[in-house]
Amino acid sequence: MVSRVRVWLNRTYAENVFFMDQLRRNPSDRAVEIHATHGDADSPVLAAADTAELEPEGLSPAAYVEYALDQCRRRGIDVFVPRLHQSAIVAHRADFAAAGTALLAPPPQAVAVFQDKVIAYEAVQAIGVPVPPWWRVRTADELVAAVEELEARGHKACFKPASGAGGVGFRIITRSPFSLTHLSGFPTPYVQLGLVLEALRQADEPVDWLVMPRLEQPEVSVDCLTGPDNRVRLAIGRVKNGRRRGFTLQDQWLEPARLIAEGFGLHHLSNIQFRMFGETPVLMDVNTRPAGGLHQLSLCGVNVPWLAVQLALGEDPGEVVPPFLGQDYTVVSGLRPLRPVSIPQQRSEVEGPLLPAVPSPAPVDPVASGAAPALPI
Numbered sequence: 287m288v289s290r291v292r293v294w295l296n297r298t299y300a301e302n303v304f305f306m307d308q309l310r311r312n313p314s315d316r317a318v319e320i321h322a323t324h325g326d327a328d329s330p331v332l333a334a335a336d337t338a339e340l341e342p343e344g345l346s347p348a349a350y351v352e353y354a355l356d357q358c359r360r361r362g363i364d365v366f367v368p369r370l371h372q373s374a375i376v377a378h379r380a381d382f383a384a385a386g387t388a389l390l391a392p393p394p395q396a397v398a399v400f401q402d403k404v405i406a407y408e409a410v411q412a413i414g415v416p417v418p419p420w421w422r423v424r425t426a427d428e429l430v431a432a433v434e435e436l437e438a439r440g441h442k443a444c445f446k447p448a449s450g451a452g453g454v455g456f457r458i459i460t461r462s463p464f465s466l467t468h469l470s471g472f473p474t475p476y477v478q479l480g481l482v483l484e485a486l487r488q489a490d491e492p493v494d495w496l497v498m499p500r501l502e503q504p505e506v507s508v509d510c511l512t513g514p515d516n517r518v519r520l521a522i523g524r525v526k527n528g529r530r531r532g533f534t535l536q537d538q539w540l541e542p543a544r545l546i547a548e549g550f551g552l553h554h555l556s557n558i559q560f561r562m563f564g565e566t567p568v569l570m571d572v573n574t575r576p577a578g579g580l581h582q583l584s585l586c587g588v589n590v591p592w593l594a595v596q597l598a599l600g601e602d603p604g605e606v607v608p609p610f611l612g613q614d615y616t617v618v619s620g621l622r623p624l625r626p627v628s629i630p631q632q633r634s635e636v637e638g639p640l641l642p643a644v645p646s647p648a649p650v651d652p653v654a655s656g657a658a659p660a661l662p663i
Contacts, residue, residue: 290317291326292365297370303334304581312592330622347374388598400572423490432497441499501561509544520606532614585612
């Protein structure tokens with residue numbers, strides 16, 4: 287009899303409720319139990335888990351590693367998918383292995399390269415992957431110089447933190463004066479240069495920003511599954527162009543993603559993002575973790591979360607080619623149940639319908655959204 291697999295996701299994104307659903311409905315028909323921890327009692331991942339706990343606040347990275355090791359020992363975790371404090375956790379891979387837990391995450395040297403976008407851009411450029419022009423700025427004067435250089439070349443300037451995940455802190459510079467126009471409609475990422483400079487000059491500490499031209503669509507996120515031998519087992523691009531989403535296997539996106547994943551040893555799951563700079567696809571960002579939209583690849587007939595867990599357990603799935611590419615779709619919001627505010631007793635069995643690991647080619651598939659069902663366009 288094949289034993290169950292116990293998987294832990296720590297303080298992860300709400301969209302990973304779909305990651306959890308796919309693990310349970312895996313094509314191997316293997317029993318999977320999921321443990322989740324979070325700092326927010328209303329996180330839907332806590333409701334979706336079989337067992338759940340609130341995480342303690344204020345732990346240093348070192349203290350969090352001790353907390354994580356204790357969780358793995360007490361809960362009998364087979365595979366740990368770390369997001370919070372990933373770099374500190376992967377540095378103790380041997381300690382987790384001694385506790386019987388495999389880490390679904392890259393080795394520490396790979397995580398370190400991509401924590402800082404400047405280091406990442408320099409590193410990938412050295413192996414031949416195109417990157418956009420960029421300036422690292424810490425002061426108001428450096429920001430002005432970078433913006434003026436970009437505008438002289440005919441580009442719109444934008445900035446984002448040199449370290450960080452997702453679109454947090456991303457802004458587009460405008461020289462349009464602040465007016466009532468900016469107070470109508472919905473908030474936008476545009477911010478007046480004068481306001482930014484004033485904030486910088488009044489700040490007690492320097493910032494650490496990356497300034498670059500605004501890149502154009504399409505945005506292509508390549509999800510890679512890479513083995514401990516540095517060989518990519520699966521790579522599929524998810525294309526985003528306005529509301530429209532789709533998939534691609536074109537070499538102009540997949541080849542540079544493979545170069546990065548294999549060249550830097552991005553073991554297990556990574557997400558490598560590109561946009562257009564003129565006529566050239568250039569690197570935008572590299573995430574050393576599963577993407578929030580990873581489950582959307584189910585529209586291509588593959589259950590990538592389960593493939594990753596198999597790889598972490600040493601059950602190499604080999605090279606995986608999607609049997610088809612799903613039709614174009616869009617993302618809409620929907621409902622997901624929550625637990626009561628306080629974490630109640632753990633449930634003993636799964637409640638309610640689960641989403642399929644591999645969808646039928648119907649026109650509507652409920653797992654295609656990052657937050658809810660997706661609708662074909």
